[in-house]
Amino acid sequence: MRQRTRATVWAVLLMITAVVLNGCKKQNEPAQSAAPEQPKVEAPAQPSATAPAPAETKPEPGTAAGKKAAEPAHNYVRELLSPANLKEKAPETYKVKFDTTRGEFTITVTRAWAPLEADRFYNLVKHHFYDNAAFFRVVPNFVVQFGISANPAVSAAWRHVEMEDDPPSQTNKRGTITFAQTGSPNSRGTQVFINLKDNPRLDHMGQGFAPFGIVDGNGMNVVEMMYDGYGDSAGPDQDQLEKQGDPYLRKGWPKLDHIKSATLVGTSDPAKQ
Numbered sequence: 374m375r376q377r378t379r380a381t382v383w384a385v386l387l388m389i390t391a392v393v394l395n396g397c398k399k400q401n402e403p404a405q406s407a408a409p410e411q412p413k414v415e416a417p418a419q420p421s422a423t424a425p426a427p428a429e430t431k432p433e434p435g436t437a438a439g440k441k442a443a444e445p446a447h448n449y450v451r452e453l454l455s456p457a458n459l460k461e462k463a464p465e466t467y468k469v470k471f472d473t474t475r476g477e478f479t480i481t482v483t484r485a486w487a488p489l490e491a492d493r494f495y496n497l498v499k500h501h502f503y504d505n506a507a508f509f510r511v512v513p514n515f516v517v518q519f520g521i522s523a524n525p526a527v528s529a530a531w532r533h534v535e536m537e538d539d540p541p542s543q544t545n546k547r548g549t550i551t552f553a554q555t556g557s558p559n560s561r562g563t564q565v566f567i568n569l570k571d572n573p574r575l576d577h578m579g580q581g582f583a584p585f586g587i588v589d590g591n592g593m594n595v596v597e598m599m600y601d602g603y604g605d606s607a608g609p610d611q612d613q614l615e616k617q618g619d620p621y622l623r624k625g626w627p628k629l630d631h632i633k634s635a636t637l638v639g640t641s642d643p644a645k646q
Contacts, residue, residue: 453500453522461495462492463484464495468480468638470638471632475599489539491585493561502531503520504634506520509629511601517599521614525617538554540583546568547569547571548568550588551582552565552583556579598630603628
């Protein structure tokens with residue numbers, strides 16, 4: 374009995390000793406390294422549905438693709454300084470619209486009445502010779518005269534550019550337009566007048582004043598409104614007007630009426646307007 378008890382005790386002691394030794398062995402073993410952490414791959418951010426689109430660069434005004442730059446204004450003054458180049462033949466009939474300080478009126482020109490005068494008037498109007506010119510001589514119950522350029526340089530260029538005389542084929546009745554002359558042969562230049570009444574005596578004076586056109590419709594109502602308070606004797610000196618231009622008139626005869634523009638109408642060619 375005592376021997377069995379001792380054997381049991383020794384068996385228990387051996388078991389305890391084995392457990393203790395096994396625990397010490399585990400404590401002395403090196404710890405295993407943990408698996409290395411993999412680098413984190415971040416997905417690229419997706420564009421937000423509300424994010425603004427890149428701003429579009431717009432060209433400056435006037436330089437957009439497909440657009441032409443503004444063309445320079447036509448230099449009529451430069452062309453008027455070369456009268457020898459302005460010899461275009463006029464159409465058989467044409468109209469000229471006058472926009473004045475008293476309103477508008479239109480003249481119809483018939484080339485067959487006075488071909489040389491019709492051609493000269495056509496070229497002068499086409500190149501805007503009469504723009505801004507004054508009705509510098511207004512004689513009641515006689516004539517309204519104009520045709521000295523507002524630009525002294527232009528007046529000087531045309532001062533001695535006379536044309537040959539057209540013989541009168543029409544009478545100087547009310548509303549007709551005629552080139553002025555000095556009475557000497559071939560002295561007509563740029564000045565014209567509109568008859569305020571029937572003036573048949575002009576048909577035979579000097580070389581004969583040859584009408585080349587007539588005021589349309591009720592246009593004479595406008596022509597007859599031109600300021601005539603200075604009369605024929607107190608008006609401006611034509612020689613000084615040619616040399617000094619419109620400022621000369623504005624200073625001494627401020628009430629005179631002016632042509633804002635004289636343009637060809639009824640033609641499909643913009644260059645002829």
